[in-house]
Amino acid sequence: MSIVIEARNIHKNYGKIEALRGVSLSIREGEIYGIVGPNGAGKTTLLRIISGLIKPTSGEVKVLGLNPYTDFDETRKYIGYLPEDADTYDLLTGYEHFLLYLKLYNLTTENLNYGLELASLDKRVHDLTRGYSKGMKRRLLLALVLMRKPKIALLDEPTAGLDVHASLKIRRAIKRYVEETRASVIVSSHNMLEIESLCDRVGLIFKGKIIAEGQIRELLDKFSSRNLEEVFEAATGELHEAL
Amino acid sequence: MKKYLKPLQVNYMKPFNALKAMLWKEVKEIKRDRKLLISTILLPLISLPAIGILTALLLYYQPIFIAVVNQDVEEETNKWFVDNLISDLSSRGYKVETVQELDAALRNLTFDLIIKIPLGFSENLTSLNKVAYVEIIKRAGVSGDRVDRAEQDVKNIIASISNAVSELKIKDLAGRAGLIDVNVDAIRNPVQVKIPIYIGPSGEPAKIEDIVKPFIARLLILSFTFIVTPASTFIVDGIVGERERKTIEMLLSSPAGLWDLLVTKLVSSSLIGLIASLADIIGLLLYYGILVTALGGWFMAVFDPGLIILHAFTAFLTILVTVSISLPFITRTKGIRTASNIASMFSIIGLAFFVAGWIIDFYKLPENILNPLLLVPYTHSVLVIQSYVYRDYSRSLGSISVLIVLSLIIMVVSLKTLDREKVLLAT
Numbered sequence: 001m002s003i004v005i006e007a008r009n010i011h012k013n014y015g016k017i018e019a020l021r022g023v024s025l026s027i028r029e030g031e032i033y034g035i036v037g038p039n040g041a042g043k044t045t046l047l048r049i050i051s052g053l054i055k056p057t058s059g060e061v062k063v064l065g066l067n068p069y070t071d072f073d074e075t076r077k078y079i080g081y082l083p084e085d086a087d088t089y090d091l092l093t094g095y096e097h098f099l100l101y102l103k104l105y106n107l108t109t110e111n112l113n114y115g116l117e118l119a120s121l122d123k124r125v126h127d128l129t130r131g132y133s134k135g136m137k138r139r140l141l142l143a144l145v146l147m148r149k150p151k152i153a154l155l156d157e158p159t160a161g162l163d164v165h166a167s168l169k170i171r172r173a174i175k176r177y178v179e180e181t182r183a184s185v186i187v188s189s190h191n192m193l194e195i196e197s198l199c200d201r202v203g204l205i206f207k208g209k210i211i212a213e214g215q216i217r218e219l220l221d222k223f224s225s226r227n228l229e230e231v232f233e234a235a236t237g238e239l240h241e242a243l
Numbered sequence: 244m245k246k247y248l249k250p251l252q253v254n255y256m257k258p259f260n261a262l263k264a265m266l267w268k269e270v271k272e273i274k275r276d277r278k279l280l281i282s283t284i285l286l287p288l289i290s291l292p293a294i295g296i297l298t299a300l301l302l303y304y305q306p307i308f309i310a311v312v313n314q315d316v317e318e319e320t321n322k323w324f325v326d327n328l329i330s331d332l333s334s335r336g337y338k339v340e341t342v343q344e345l346d347a348a349l350r351n352l353t354f355d356l357i358i359k360i361p362l363g364f365s366e367n368l369t370s371l372n373k374v375a376y377v378e379i380i381k382r383a384g385v386s387g388d389r390v391d392r393a394e395q396d397v398k399n400i401i402a403s404i405s406n407a408v409s410e411l412k413i414k415d416l417a418g419r420a421g422l423i424d425v426n427v428d429a430i431r432n433p434v435q436v437k438i439p440i441y442i443g444p445s446g447e448p449a450k451i452e453d454i455v456k457p458f459i460a461r462l463l464i465l466s467f468t469f470i471v472t473p474a475s476t477f478i479v480d481g482i483v484g485e486r487e488r489k490t491i492e493m494l495l496s497s498p499a500g501l502w503d504l505l506v507t508k509l510v511s512s513s514l515i516g517l518i519a520s521l522a523d524i525i526g527l528l529l530y531y532g533i534l535v536t537a538l539g540g541w542f543m544a545v546f547d548p549g550l551i552i553l554h555a556f557t558a559f560l561t562i563l564v565t566v567s568i569s570l571p572f573i574t575r576t577k578g579i580r581t582a583s584n585i586a587s588m589f590s591i592i593g594l595a596f597f598v599a600g601w602i603i604d605f606y607k608l609p610e611n612i613l614n615p616l617l618l619v620p621y622t623h624s625v626l627v628i629q630s631y632v633y634r635d636y637s638r639s640l641g642s643i644s645v646l647i648v649l650s651l652i653i654m655v656v657s658l659k660t661l662d663r664e665k666v667l668l669a670t
Contacts, residue, residue: 014668051496054664072663076496083492091275092268103264104497128275141493 002029004152004184005050010059012045012208019045021208022059027152030182032174034199036192036228042208043188044084047154050186051081063152080150084157084188088137090130094121097129101144115147118173135166142170146177153177153185159194171198192228202228204235211235261499265507269481273511283473283515287466287523307393309339310348310357314364321365324404328358331400337393355382355390358397368408371416377401406431444634456547459527460632463554464600464625466523467561471593474516474562475569475586481508482574482666483582492667501663505570509654513562520558524551553631553639560646561624565593567654574661577669596621605629606638620649 005027012020020042027033035043048054049061052068052075061068068075088097098115101107116125119140121132129137142158155174159167171194178185189195195202196216203213212219212235216228223234273279309332315321325341332339342348348357359378367375379397381390410427417425428435441449482505485491494504528551569589576582596619599605605613605622606629616622623642630639664670 014670048667052663053492053496053667073500076498079496081493081496083489083496085489086493087489089268089272089490091272096268096271100264100268101497103267104261104499106260144493 003027004029004064005186006062007046007050008060010046010049010061011057012042012049012054013057018208020049020056023205023208023210025203025210025213027184027186029184030178031200032178032185032187032198034195034202035186035188035205036190036195036202036232037205038190041205043205044156046205047081047156047186047188051079051154052076053081078151080145080148080153082141082145082153082155082158084160086141088129088132088140091128093128094119094125094132094140097140097144098147101147105148107148111147111149114149115143118146118177119143120169133166135162135169138162138166138170139173142173146173149181149183151183153183155185155187157188157190159189159191167194174198192232196228204232206236261497261503262506265499265503266510269507269511273515279515280518283519284522287469287519288526290526306336306338307355307389308353309337309393309397310342310351310354311339311360312342312345312348312357313360314345314362315360320369321360324365324368325360327404328400331403332396335396337396349380352382355384356380356393356397371412456550457632460550460628461601462527463524463550464628465597466520466527467558467597467624468594470516470519470523470558471562471565471590472587473519474512474566475590476583477515478508478512478566478570479573479579479582479586481512482570483576483579486667486669487579495663495667501661501666502658505658505661505666509563509566509570512566513559516562517555517559520555524554550628550631553627553643557624557627557643557646560643560650561593561621563650564620564646564653565589567650567657570657571660574666575669593621596625600625600629606633606635617645620646620653623649
């Protein structure tokens with residue numbers, strides 16, 4: 001499978017704060033890659049850099065061979081990005097959100113129908129989103145990102161703050177999307193169980209560095225762990241000793 | 244390339260596609276935000292008459308109190324003078340009381356103005372070689388302007404009584420001298436100024452509308468202040484609020500891009516200002532239309548469509564300039580409160596010019612003073628309206644052209660200073 005995203009030695013500083021300290025990763029076509037780490041580990045910064053919204057302080061990122069920051073207009077055709085904690089417009093209905101993104105991306109009714117199906121809001125799609133639950137809003141936003149079938153989807157904490165049922169719906173939607181389109185997806189989360197059930201490969205990020213990476217089975221074996229939480233604990237412990 | 248990986252046939256480069264979509268969204272939100280619309284439209288419509296009614300009511304319930312201290316009570320002539328004085332003052336709405344002792348009047352804080360008629364006043368009033376003086380004592384206080392007007396009224400009434408007395412004296416002297424053809428005014432005021440004639444900008448006699456229109460224009464200039472403020476608040480919410488509500492990031496990563504997003508915010512906040520300006524002008528014209536009708540003019544005469552269009556367009560550009568100047572600072576600010584303060588700071592610069600435009604005729608300023616001011620866009624906002632009132636349409640158009648160019652330059656420069664990261668992270 002070909003590489004669609006390649007990041008090499010990415011550093012990002014916000015003033016004196018080092019948000020990323022030499023992150024390197026490769027994402028293959030058609031895989032779901034999970035970035036796992038605690039709050040403030042650098043997950044959002046990494047996804048923002050890959051999406052081209054912010055510029056790395058140093059290092060190189062290539063998305064389909066293009067620089068996402070300098071070639072933003074070109075790369076955004078292929079990238080769908082769902083930011084962490086993104087919200088909807090209270091005074092627009094769910095359907096009007098679809099219309100807005102249809103107009104922005106100049107999409108077709110086929111895309112609209114696909115989005116409506118993904119969001120599965122039924123009749124509530126015609127209500128103002130200020131009356132939506134958090135799960136409904138998240139499904140709507142995810143559908144807005146995926147309805148145009150981007151080759152690369154960057155999903156930052158897609159299920160953060162959702163209950164078990166709502167999270168399950170989101171995960172199913174992501175899985176279904178990848179099965180149907182064979183797109184590449186990066187999902188960031190601090191929920192290890194979610195990542196285990198969703199992702200093909202995982203990168204553990206801690207204090208701005210990828211401290212372990214690989215298929216889940218490989219990681220469990222490498223760190224002699226029963227689950228990703230134990231892997232993370234073992235990996236961060238090793239890191240502390242190294243430091 | 245597999246079917247699913249085929250790039251979307253998205254017409255990203257279609258001119259203004261994203262901009263139109265963003266504007267559609269903004270207009271939809273504005274239309275649904277009824278509280279915003281109601282406050283924007285009703286505030287100017289209600290506030291002007293409300294200010295007028297409130298002021299009139301307060302004036303009615305808080306009149307000026309005048310004490311008349313008559314120290315020359317014995318004389319009949321004096322009684323005639325005091326009665327006339329009190330009657331005239333009362334008919335003008337003043338609350339007048341006669342007080343026996345000056346000290347009592349001075350100590351009583353109720354009295355804003357004290358008229359002291361000294362001993363010997365009547366004798367002097369009727370003599371041919373002495374002048375009868377009346378003393379006016381004013382109390383310093385918050386009603387200073389109104390007390391000044393009361394003083395002027397007292398002087399006018401006394402002047403009128405003085406005229407009547409001098410007429411009697413002149414006629415008496417003329418009779419004694421055996422003169423028959425005597426014009427009292429020819430002796431008393433041999434040189435006089437006739438009632439001033441109002442003329443329009445081209446020298447023709449002015450109608451009541453010509454007198455009212457410049458006043459309306461001055462009010463319209465002042466009203467820019469009230470228009471710029473809600474627009475600034477709106478753009479703060481549009482940028483910082485959207486960032487805080489976490490809706491901006493998805494848009495920034497969409498084909499809308501930074502320019503479309505910011506231009507939409509600038510235009511939509513200017514639209515809010517435009518709505519406010521239209522409400523403002525309707526309120527003003529209704530108010531003065533009624534006033535002109537009351538003064539015998541034609542109600543519709545104050546409805547100048549040119550002035551309405553010009554004011555609305557100038558308001559739009561003035562807001563565009565203000566929000567464009569404040570945009571780079573607002574976008575780099577993390578919280579709404581700080582951003583609002585910054586926006587207010589820039590609005591105050593405009594306010595200084597609009598208040599000046601209310602008092603000062605920029606159109607007639609000497610060139611050495613006006614020319615440096617022309618570098619400031621707000622000078623042109625004022626000149627557009629003032630030149631129009633003077634029927635100097637070419638200068639009015641010139642000013643609006645400069646305002647258009649300056650708005651565009653400031654907007655482009657402002658947008659050039661920003662990038663996605665600055666807008667997203669407020670850095």
